[in-house]
Amino acid sequence: MTLVIGLTGSIASGKSTVSTMFKELHIPVIDADKISREVVEPGEFAYQEIVKEFGETILLEDQSIDRKKLGSIIFTDEGKRKKLNGIVHPAIRKRMLEEKEAYTKELEKCVVMDIPLLFESKLTHFVEKIVVVYVDENTQLERLMSRDGSSEKEALQRIRSQIPVREKIELADAVINNNGTKEDSFGQLKDILRKWNVL
Ligand SMILES: CC(C)(COP(=O)(O)OP(=O)(O)OC[C@H]1O[C@@H](n2cnc3c(N)ncnc32)[C@H](O)[C@@H]1O)[C@@H](O)C(=O)NCCC(=O)NCCS
Numbered sequence: 001m002t003l004v005i006g007l008t009g010s011i012a013s014g015k016s017t018v019s020t021m022f023k024e025l026h027i028p029v030i031d032a033d034k035i036s037r038e039v040v041e042p043g044e045f046a047y048q049e050i051v052k053e054f055g056e057t058i059l060l061e062d063q064s065i066d067r068k069k070l071g072s073i074i075f076t077d078e079g080k081r082k083k084l085n086g087i088v089h090p091a092i093r094k095r096m097l098e099e100k101e102a103y104t105k106e107l108e109k110c111v112v113m114d115i116p117l118l119f120e121s122k123l124t125h126f127v128e129k130i131v132v133v134y135v136d137e138n139t140q141l142e143r144l145m146s147r148d149g150s151s152e153k154e155a156l157q158r159i160r161s162q163i164p165v166r167e168k169i170e171l172a173d174a175v176i177n178n179n180g181t182k183e184d185s186f187g188q189l190k191d192i193l194r195k196w197n198v199l
């Protein structure tokens, strides 16, 4: 039986960092953010729907979607965010389930689904165990601004478009406190996996 682990947290809490650690342990990861980029490439159904909804002004010269521009629209307007989610999420879900099925068939001991909006999108039934990666709010804000080069206002808008991480912790089977060093978080991850007999 393949153990399906859901990896989540809040924006810039360290999911991608922890996801790299799973890969170092040779555990495959299905990445919702990566899939969310693939399903909006020109030619895809979701791409056409987004252009219909948001207009050609959100396109770059090469006809691909200007993610910065689309982000500035949807993180300041909840109605528009819901519209975008309604277009993109079904395509993301479908592809994630196909990938999960493939790994399950290959009889992997464990597979990870890295889903930033696991709780917001009510996808907890996709997974058997949930790991939440968290950092305190100041560290989250600092890391987000320095990674994306965004202003405090932009960063806070993104943070506030998600369920607060302290609420997610309550719903987790295991938590990784990523306020410390990456090595420290790697140690916490290995402890969790040993407890679940994956390592
Ligand atoms: C708005 C878009 C174009 C901005 O792209 P950008 O390259 O700047 O950000 P990226 O996709 O790397 O997302 C970064 C993080 O933002 C957060 N985030 C993204 N979309 C959303 C959303 N709809 N609601 C809340 N948080 C979100 C997540 O924590 C994600 O990890 C893009 O995020 C998007 O298409 N979002 C809709 C799809 C989605 O919900 N993706 C996230 C979960 S699968």
Ligand SMILES: Nc1ncnc2c1ncn2[C@@H]1O[C@H](COP(=O)(O)OP(=O)(O)OP(=O)(O)O)[C@@H](O)[C@H]1O
Pocket: 009, 010, 011, 012, 013, 014, 015, 016, 017, 018, 033, 116, 143, 144, 146, 147, 178, 179, 180, 181, 182, 185
């Ligand atoms: N323990 C750590 N110490 C210092 N910096 C860290 C640590 N963990 C992550 N970071 C840095 O913080 C930033 C956010 O981390 P990461 O990209 O892994 O978050 P995320 O949760 O995947 O974000 P998103 O929701 O946007 O996908 C990155 O620049 C990363 O290198």
